[in-house]
Amino acid sequence: MTVRCKEDGRFSTIVTLRLTMRDAKVQGVSKQEIGLKTAVFSHTLPTLSNPQLWSPSDPALYTIHADLRIDGTLSDEVESRFGLRTFHFPAGGPFYLNGERLLLRGTHRHEDWAGLGAAVPDSLSRRELEQIKAAGFNFIRLGHYPQADAVLAACDELGLLVWEERALAPALLPDA
Numbered sequence: 646m647t648v649r650c651k652e653d654g655r656f657s658t659i660v661t662l663r664l665t666m667r668d669a670k671v672q673g674v675s676k677q678e679i680g681l682k683t684a685v686f687s688h689t690l691p692t693l694s695n696p697q698l699w700s701p702s703d704p705a706l707y708t709i710h711a712d713l714r715i716d717g718t719l720s721d722e723v724e725s726r727f728g729l730r731t732f733h734f735p736a737g738g739p740f741y742l743n744g745e746r747l748l749l750r751g752t753h754r755h756e757d758w759a760g761l762g763a764a765v766p767d768s769l770s771r772r773e774l775e776q777i778k779a780a781g782f783n784f785i786r787l788g789h790y791p792q793a794d795a796v797l798a799a800c801d802e803l804g805l806l807v808w809e810e811r812a813l814a815p816a817l818l819p820d821a
Contacts, residue, residue: 666690669697669705698743699728701783704804728801741802742806749806751784752777752806756792767795778803
């Protein structure tokens with residue numbers, strides 16, 4: 646189904662965005678339905694009162710589900726998980742997570758295995774990350790390239806802080 650905009654950028658049909666946020670216990674935190682009139686819009690999510698903060702010892706994740714409906718028919722949907730946390734790393738240390746000092750115990754990971762190269766199945770990556778967590782680590786530095794989204798999701802779920810290098814698009818690089 647295609648949504649067409651009139652020349653002034655307004656939709657020529659009824660377009661509705663539904664947002665549902667759930668906490669780690671899969672309880673509804675907020676639910677919103679927004680009628681969209683134009684293709685370009687902005688929306689601020691409600692402030693969470695007393696949110697459960699993510700930490701290595703309690704990796705609480707929230708889920709937000711968005712679905713787009715055109716004339717009442719589901720057109721597209723997406724779901725994303727995220728954790729809420731604060732951090733502070735003053736010059737000379739120590740590291741603070743959610744206002745409490747946290748000793749970082751870390752290791753490094755490349756996304757490659759003998760016989761598989763970089764084509765590591767998500768299940769094998771998850772098993773490796775579970776072993777890293779079980780060994781007492783709370784921090785992981787990923788190899789010199791973006792790794793599979795499943796690796797980052799597993800780190801969030803297991804309570805592993807991540808340092809990942811991401812390449813910047815040439816347009817975002819500072820002038821030399």
